[in-house]
Amino acid sequence: MSFQAMAWAVEQKLPTREKFVLLMLANRTNHDTGRCDPSHRRLADDCGMSASTVKRAIQQLEEDGYLVIENRAFNAVKLPNQYRLCLERGVGSHRTYPVQDEPTVGSHRPEGLGHSDLGVGSHRPIKQEYNQEDKTGSKTEKPCGDLSAPPTKAAVSNKSAKKPKTEPADSDRQEACRMIWSSYATAYFARYRTEPVRNAKINTQVNDLLKRLGSVEAPHVAAYYVTINDSYLIRSCHDLGSLLAKAEAYRTQWATNTQVNGVTARQMENTQANLNAAEQAKAMILEGGQGNAFLRR
Incomplete structure (x- = not known):
């Protein structure tokens, strides 16, 4: 699977049929070589659709410019088509589809994430106001710790030194x-x-x-x-x-690669309880001086 192709396919605004076929084509795209040549039957199984439905969806995707179909054959034997996804194409469509808008969630967004692309939100610069000279010509004295005072070089240097370097870009x-x-x-x-x-x-x-x-x-x-x-x-x-x-x-x-749900957890718990009971029974027999007799049996 190509993560780049998958991310691109997810962002496209398409009807359900074309969107799902495009997602499955991206899922079948080789990450290193870009090769994508699943058969219609393979795509039909992936999508849970009929082969004819998949063919119509692929034809529509090609007409709208989302992919290019390359027909292949060897010794007069038809091979599965080669598909090239048009990743250079941005989000959108040549056609207009009735796509439901994303839910509106207030006016505030979480810091560091945008609504549409999980991107970094914009930060407005904080306007700093500096005290000016009063009418008498003397400078207004700034109180200790005044946030409006311009930072010194030492303070900027300390802030840069304390900034964690583990955060990704x-x-x-x-x-x-x-x-x-x-x-x-x-x-x-x-x-x-x-x-x-x-x-x-x-x-x-x-x-x-x-x-x-x-x-x-x-x-x-x-x-x-x-x-x-x-x-x-x-x-x-x-x-x-x-x-x-x-x-x-x-x-x-x-x-x-082990799924643990309520049933499997209870089974594991019962198995461990049985093992613990067996160990306790063995210890009691040995402590009671019946160990040798028990072993001879």
Whole structure:
């Protein structure tokens, strides 16, 4: 899977049929070579659609300029088409589609995240006012700790020295957030056949997940989380809040490829209880002086 192609596909405003086919093509795009040549049958299985429906969607995507189809053949034998996604194309469409607007969430956005691209919000410069000379010609005396006083070189130097260097650059953080959202949204669409809600609260949760798990593992954990078959998560439709609440636990499940839900947890608990009971019984027999007799039996 190409994360760049997946992030681009997620941002496109398309009807459900074309959007899902485009997402599956991005999922089948090789990250290193850019090769994308799944058969119609393979795409139909990925999308849960008929092959004819997939063909119509691909034709429409080509007409609208989202991809280029390259027909291939070898020794007069037709091979699966080669697809090139037009990643240089920005977000939008040649056609007008009835796309639902994103939910409005107040006028304040979380610091460091925008509403549409999980980017860094703009910061307004703080206007600093300096005391001027009064009418008598004498300078107005500034009180100790006056915030309006211009900072000294020493203060600026100290602030620069204390600034943590572990925070990722803004552009890197934006790209990492996009990757996390793309992985989560793709897995969510594959399971529920609809896109997850995205608003300011979700943007904040994605940024927090990046801080908790890092840019390398967070996208994989987000996609894996949607595949977990747990009654609580299914009832809550695998919301990001539940993922963020136990991010480290889900990361361990992803790393060990072991899904733990209520049933498996009880089974593991019962197994451990039986082992503990057996050990206690053995210790009691040995302490009672019946160890040798027990072993002879």
